[in-house]
Amino acid sequence: AASYTPSTAAASYTPSTAAASYTPGQAFQPPSTQQYGAAQQQQQQQYAAQQQQQVQPQSTLVSRNGQQFRVPTGLAGQYNPADQAQYDSVVGGIRGGEGSGFDGHDAEGWTWSNAATTHPHPLGIPPSLHSHYQTLTNLQSRTLPPSSHHYKSIPPKYHSAYPLSLGQESGSYGYPSSLFSVRSRDAEGWFVLRRFDVKCSPKIASACITAFRALRSPFCVALKSCFVSNRALFFLHDYLPGCATMYDLYFEKQTSLSERTLWSYIVQLLLGVRSVHGSGLAVRCLKVKRVLITRDSKLKIGGLGIVDVLEFEDRKRLEDLRKEDLKDVGRVILSVGSRLEVDKSTSPEVVKKAIESFGQLYSPEMCSLVIGLVGGRGESVYDVVAGLGHRIGDEVEARTDVCEGLDRCLAKEYESGRSARLLMKMNMVLERPEMSVDKRWSETGDRYVLKLFRDYVFHQCDGNGEPVMDLGHVVSCMNKLDAGDMEEVCLSSRDGQAVLVVSYGDVGRCLEAAYEEMLGRSAPKGVERVNSY
Numbered sequence: 001a002a003s004y005t006p007s008t009a010a011a012s013y014t015p016s017t018a019a020a021s022y023t024p025g026q027a028f029q030p031p032s033t034q035q036y037g038a039a040q041q042q043q044q045q046q047y048a049a050q051q052q053q054q055v056q057p058q059s060t061l062v063s064r065n066g067q068q069f070r071v072p073t074g075l076a077g078q079y080n081p082a083d084q085a086q087y088d089s090v091v092g093g094i095r096g097g098e099g100s101g102f103d104g105h106d107a108e109g110w111t112w113s114n115a116a117t118t119h120p121h122p123l124g125i126p127p128s129l130h131s132h133y134q135t136l137t138n139l140q141s142r143t144l145p146p147s148s149h150h151y152k153s154i155p156p157k158y159h160s161a162y163p164l165s166l167g168q169e170s171g172s173y174g175y176p177s178s179l180f181s182v183r184s185r186d187a188e189g190w191f192v193l194r195r196f197d198v199k200c201s202p203k204i205a206s207a208c209i210t211a212f213r214a215l216r217s218p219f220c221v222a223l224k225s226c227f228v229s230n231r232a233l234f235f236l237h238d239y240l241p242g243c244a245t246m247y248d249l250y251f252e253k254q255t256s257l258s259e260r261t262l263w264s265y266i267v268q269l270l271l272g273v274r275s276v277h278g279s280g281l282a283v284r285c286l287k288v289k290r291v292l293i294t295r296d297s298k299l300k301i302g303g304l305g306i307v308d309v310l311e312f313e314d315r316k317r318l319e320d321l322r323k324e325d326l327k328d329v330g331r332v333i334l335s336v337g338s339r340l341e342v343d344k345s346t347s348p349e350v351v352k353k354a355i356e357s358f359g360q361l362y363s364p365e366m367c368s369l370v371i372g373l374v375g376g377r378g379e380s381v382y383d384v385v386a387g388l389g390h391r392i393g394d395e396v397e398a399r400t401d402v403c404e405g406l407d408r409c410l411a412k413e414y415e416s417g418r419s420a421r422l423l424m425k426m427n428m429v430l431e432r433p434e435m436s437v438d439k440r441w442s443e444t445g446d447r448y449v450l451k452l453f454r455d456y457v458f459h460q461c462d463g464n465g466e467p468v469m470d471l472g473h474v475v476s477c478m479n480k481l482d483a484g485d486m487e488e489v490c491l492s493s494r495d496g497q498a499v500l501v502v503s504y505g506d507v508g509r510c511l512e513a514a515y516e517e518m519l520g521r522s523a524p525k526g527v528e529r530v531n532s533y
Contacts, residue, residue: 124416125409132242132295139241140181140190150180153195155229158182164192173306181239190239191224196310200233204312212305215279219272221292221302226309235306242295246288250336259362260394261297262337266369267388267395268299269329274381276304282321284308286328287343288335296402323376326384330373334358337370419478422511426450429514446510452491452500453481453507459494480504481511 124130143160144150154161160183175196182193209226216222225236249255269291276283285303292300324344331342338354338361351374359367369384378384385392430451457477460468480487484505491500 124412129409136241140239142181153178153232154180154182154193155234157185158191158193159185161193173303173310175310181241184236187224190241192221192237192239194235194237194306196233196235197231198233198310199231200228200309202228204309205233208305208309211281211308212279215276215281215304217272217275219268219299219301220275220304221300223305226305233309235309237302237304240292240294240300243292243300246291246293246332246336247341249293251288251339251341254339257336259366262333262362262366263391264297264395264398265299265336266329266333266366267391269301269332270381270385270388271392272299272301273325273329274385276301277322277325277381280318281308282318283325283328284321286325286332288332288341291332322380323378326373326378326381327376330370330375333370334374337362342374415479418482419475422478422482425511425515426454429511429518430454432518446514449491449500449502449507449510450514452493452498453489453502455494456489456491477504481508484508 125133142162144162148161150161150163158180161180162182164179164181173196175198177197178195180193180195182191183189184191205226205228209223212223221240222238223235224238225234227234227236250257269286273283273286283301283304284307286301290301290303292302294300327344331344331346334340334351334354335342338357340350340354340357342351342354355367355371355374358370369388372378373384429447457474460470460473462468481504486503486505488501488503489507491502492498
């Protein structure tokens with residue numbers, strides 16, 4: 001129960017000869033009914049009295065972004081208007097207009113006791129971020145059935161394939177191609193495998209991967225492999241589920257684009273080009289259909305190395321290719337800003353129209369930069385980046401805020417991971433008759449204490465015998481168990497005939513002892529079992 005305080009109950013109840021403090025390792029046997037009588041009846045009366053005094057958490061009306069909503073009084077001071085992530089992680093995801101109230105229950109029906117709600121959403125990341133990662137997992141887990149004819153198009157060492165488009169038509173590089181998300185038997189993770197039905201020398205493919213293998217940039221999709229197999233050319237890149245191309249986002253969906261976001265795109269594209277040029281290479285594939293955008297507006301230049309192999313015979317000076325990369329940056333920004341697709345084959349009339357449209361929407365500073373890039377007035381990417389110091393500072397500040405928010409989410413997931421390990425250990429130990437000659441595996445010694453503790457944590461009931469779904473009580477108990485808190489708790493059997501007064505530290509030692517015993521019995525002969533937890 002939410003209002004039940006274990007330490008108070010333990011202090012008010014005086015153990016008789018029938019209920020003594022339990023010592024870990026002691027073989028405890030449940031006492032008989034005659035041993036309890038008045039003492040157990042007194043404890044139950046105290047428990048019922050506390051249940052009747054239960055009070056729902058007080059709520060407070062707070063304002064945020066022009067809206068008003070109610071939250072527990074103890075959490076009202078934690079809603080910092082500058083912290084959108086914390087706002088999104090309100091307990092239970094409660095979020096509404098004026099008159100919406102917090103009644104102590106979250107969106108999934110859990111009750112939160114005051115003592116346990118030390119911060120919003122203590123079980124992990126905010127619901128919006130959780131939904132995002134769940135969507136990414138669902139996208140990654142899509143696979144074709146083993147009998148699909150598509151598996152004939154990919155080498156045998158790749159499996160779990162699924163056809164992709166990513167907004168790119170099959171002939172986006174001038175050659176017929178097909179695209180799959182795959183898993184490899186040689187490496188962990190998901191990849192994008194692109195197949196070109198063209199003839200290519202294995203030496204050319206090998207030279208490409210040698211050149212791009214050392215490139216590591218957060219603004220580029222990494223090229224993992226390039227090889228020839230089954231009379232076809234294959235490129236293997238990292239897979240970014242849930243991303244969209246610039247073309248998908250701003251030409252097909254017509255998403256609005258602010259100047260601040262566009263400055264962020266300019267900075268990221270230039271830094272990506274700078275990384276490639278710094279490795280002694282050229283990008284050669286900057287187009288709106290090949291620049292990927294993730295959920296948090298991060299850009300990734302895709303398709304690195306493909307043009308280098310497909311056009312290997314068309315030798316060009318590296319300096320000319322790098323100048324063309326800068327022009328392509330200007331064309332990409334001009335395209336998404338004016339919503340007119342511009343590339344090196346676009347007529348001057350269309351380019352002029354796009355520049356006029358761009359100038360009506362964005363500042364003169366940005367227009368001057370884009371026109372200079374498109375016109376080829378930039379000597380090198382280093383010169384252009386050097387002139388954007390204040391814009392790069394804005395981008396660093398924004399990314400630092402994102403990293404700090406994700407760091408807070410990681411800390412919450414760490415708390416959830418600790419509880420998950422304890423729960424897995426407890427469920428492996430309890431109700432295991434095959435682990436001992438004594439068929440009552442959970443009814444003797446340390447396992448009996450763990451059984452009573454499990455009921456205390458998960459099987460609470462109110463004064464009317466109805467179940468109490470208090471997630472705050474569960475989180476609080478698991479945190480104290482993990483910390484080995486010396487606070488004492490009064491445990492009672494389901495029939496009320498056994499009462500134990502133990503500390504969370506004692507319960508933790510019982511859990512570790514029982515778990516180690518089970519590990520020892522499960523290890524094969526001659527094999528030493530190592531417990532990494």
